[in-house]
Amino acid sequence: MSKKNQKLAEDMLRTSSQKHFNKTELECLIHFYQNLMGHVKMDRNQFRDILHQRFNMTEDLLMDRVFRAFDKDSDSFISLIEWVEGLSIFLRGTQEEKIEYAFTVYDLNGDGYISREEMFQMLKTSLVKQPTEEDPDEGIKDLVEITLKKMDHDHDSRLSKTDFRDSVIIEPLLLEAFGPCLPDEKCACAFENQVLVVKKHRG
């Protein structure tokens, strides 16, 4: 099995588009995936479990979107290749890669733009609702306007990928402007230590 994994890892190192993991790390990831799944592909629920347990993600909408971003061929399963390539950006992506990835996550309908409605959808749960307010959504609408004002550089009332990229380059904090879709440092560190490093020692 280990030999098989080694070969798989070697293949992957040659063929896959990812460039952040080395061979041993790939082996560890493959091992982790197979340990968890056996020979079945990872489905939505299992993936969401990992996001939830390992990376503290809680929002349904975004976890779903992260799944979609990982699941490149949209077959509702995450294959080993998708797993490794996804994680490579997820854990170690460059800023450019992360911008691309975050935009894919936030672009709910996949039309290449983040519209007002999409923002509203994603920010819906971000404010504690004041029962006294007449329109409970007013704050969220306002947040959407604030975000648009800040990020919509070409003033077309929606965010293109260029808008998004430019804003993030100016202010890196805006990378996750519409909700957490990347692991925070602590979780990422913990995951790498558990999955990538410890196994390496054993290997």
Next chain:
Amino acid sequence: MGASLARAVQWTSVAGSGSGKLELSPMNEKLLNDIIQFIESFGGKHPEESKYVFKEALSWNTTLTASAFGSGYDIGASQIKSQDKDPNGVPLLELDEGTLKVRTLDQAANVIKMSKEKCTNEVRLCLEANRDPLVKILGAAYATVDTEDSTLIRMVEKNKSESSEESSLLLRFLLIMQQFDMRLLNSCMQEISKQVRLSPSTVNADVALLQSFAGESPNTPLKNIKFTSPHVFSNECRALPWRQVHGDICYVIIDPHDGEKFCVTASTYGCFVNGGFNEDTLEVLDFEKRGEVYKDLVTLLRSKSNRFAENISKKVITLQFYVRIITCFIFQEFSSHHGTPRETDKDTIITSELSMENEKEDESATEKQLKNQKDKTLKPSLKWKSLEDSRKNEKEESKKKKKKSTTSPPAGRRASYYGRKTPQDEDDFSESSDDSEEEEEVQDRRQDAGSDLPSEYWQIQKLVKYLKGGNQTATIIALCSMRDFNLAQETCQLAIRDVGGLEVLINLLDTDENKCKIGSLKILKEISRNVQIRRAIADLGGLQTMVKILQSQNKDLKCLAAETIANVAKFRRARRTVRQHGGIKKLVALLECPANSCDAGKDVEVARSGALALWSCSKSTKNKHAIRRAGAIPMLAKLLKSQHEEMLIPVVGTLQECASEPSYRLAIRTEGMIEDLVTNLKSSNSELQMHCAAAIFKCAEDKATRDLVRQYGGLDPLVALLPQSDNKELLAAATGAIWKCAISPQNVERFQELKAIEQLVGLLNDQPEDVLVNVVGALGECAQEPANRLIIRKAGGIPSLVHLLTGTNQALLVNVTKAVGACATEPENMSIIDKLDGVRLLWSLLKNQNPEVQASAAWAVCPCIENARDAGEMVRSFVGGLELIVSLLKSTDLEVLASVCSAIANIAKDEENLAVITDHGVVPMLARLAATNNDKLRRHLAEAIARCCTWGNNRVSFGREGAVAPLVGYLRSEDKQVHRSTAQALYQLSRDPDNCITMHENGVVKMLLNMVGSSDNALQEAAAGCIGNIRRLALANEKAKYA
């Protein structure tokens, strides 16, 4: 209860003697009652804890007898035991021949119940026998320690590790005890605050106040009030010292409208009418108390004089009205900004509330209305006019008060105000020079709630609302959006504070979300440029959190936190907070710049921000020491080799700030930093150049450093900075460095080659004072070299220097006098100085308050007299000049004395002047100084004595004043120059036979014989002359014997 027992309870004997008794004071009474109540009610409130068995029994000699014990106790012949026993079978209460042992609070409560009315006595005995009951109750580990009480923490730790039933019971018990302790301390506080005593200042204020009301007119409260004695002792008391022992502060004679004059004693414990006074001498005849003691003068007067009581209440009404108007403003301002009034202003607010009640004023009256009201009431009433004069002083006073209250601080600041008075703030007075620029007391400008607020205010308020009520995502959006405002603008900065944004931003720093922390710090970093925001951040405890963040893994976070600390730590309290929370060490740790790191850029950034923060912190002396102790010096030395300008500026800034400490100066030299400082002097960045020059300025106090500066070629770039006349700070630093470097003659040579002196002379005009001080200082040092005096004259520097003698800056005057003095050693220079009346100016500086200026002026006068033509005539022409210089011999400053002696020696060369100063009593004054053991003073004193001997019978006078014997002692000094002038003085004195005898008695001959062999001709001659005189006297004596 440990702390209150240790501190609040008043013991009769000195603490620590072990067998102290409780004083029978009201405060102790109250404490005891509180303790009894606590123990009695304990069983009811905490049944479980009351059964807790003490580690060791509390035992004391009781007054209880067997008859008091009822059921539940086994009563034997001499022993009584409780039936309740602890798990080991030991009875919880034992009485054995008068010694009572109690093991639970339950039993203690029983004892109190049984002893009935004697219970206070019982508790008193118990406490006297057990000075720290907690030790016995909980075990020795919980002894009350004065400095800090960590018992609770230890307890919790222990509880965590063991978590047994017993330890949790113990913890609860301890908690209850501590709560009770707090309560006790609180009630003590209240008790103490009641006993406010009179002080000289309050009495003075009262009398001054009443004086302003007094007058013959019948509607004044009293005719006259005055002190018996105009003399005030240094402690502000007027009473004679032996009466001060009795607590008397002063005596006041009061002349009321109704009745006789009477005399009142104001003492620390109150005011009372005393036994009367003598009308003519105004002396108090009988100090005994006649009648009651009143808490202050006004209360006394109220009860003594009906008219006073009547009239003063009228005044009070009008006064109160005025005060009310003012306090209403304050109250309004406060309530509009804080919602509720702050406790600091309790007094004013109470007054305002009271008066509001009295006048049935509507609280919501606006400021404008009140103003109108004030105007209205002021104008039509004639009464006001008549009162106005008498109250003018007071108005001003209350105005001041008002000002004070408006600047008084928001929440949290209160504590710090108290904190300022504590002794631990001693470093407040040891700050380095730059502190003066600090804006310690800034007017707290808050916007009026009613006035128009800019739109930013509302937008920021909305964003803060999202910060408060949003999740991480909303928070980040709000933070990013907030950064779009112009945070450098004060409106925005204050808006953030006023809508409560600062609290939220600081709270965010405590979360786990690095992104939120970064966002928050980015804003804090910007707005902390504002002085008021800095204070607010410190008040909200932001510094503590930021210090913690310095240890974070995230480099961005570290940078931002350090940069914000750099901004906030611009005032003392903040710097102290940083130090006290271990911030210095963490900041120094940031300086560590790993050589082969993957992202070196970030590391440089971290080190730079650390240096920035240290730079801010290094303005406090204690921080300087802390920085050194944290091992920063080698790290700074390493960073000093960096290529980045933005890194070098804070590093050099920190170094130059710290160089005020000798330990740093040594380290800067030995760590080889001078070379780098010199290198950076050649930088193109003027700020960096400035800091380097300033560092050299401070370091060049040491000779070795001055030599190093020259060896590394640092003098050339320093001189090259001189033409930078538009950057005054740089110029001041560069000239300062030149000044200090010029103390070494070799450096002066180089300056001469570089034609620095001409340039310096050029800078004598139109420069700010701090530049001038340094320029003149440098010229003064250069002029020690004869050739340079010529250069200064040729460059036309002398008129400018003489002109500067008219200034007022004392540091400048010290340097100018020195420079003028040095120039005056050249006769040609002297004629210019004389022409410009420079000597008169120097002479008038002898009147300066500052002893340094006096001394330096006196030194400068010496060469002037030496080199001026007609010096004697010139000196005489100064009206009162000679008297002035003689009177300076009364100074206590050694340098002044030495310089004045030297000047007198020069003055005395002119016979007429010598006659005048003799008339002014120079002889006894010089003789009085003879006892000194300062060599410099000895030398010049002996010189002056030698010169003064030449007039009249001054020789004899010196002998009579006892100056001869100490002079002989000077010959034992190490200093050769002292020997020379002393020998000369002795030679002069030895012409009087009586002096010869005194000298001989003091063993002068042997010492003089040694000095005849000296290589110094003048000394040889004087010593030989003196011996000759002594010998001649002996011969004459012999001759007389045999004749």
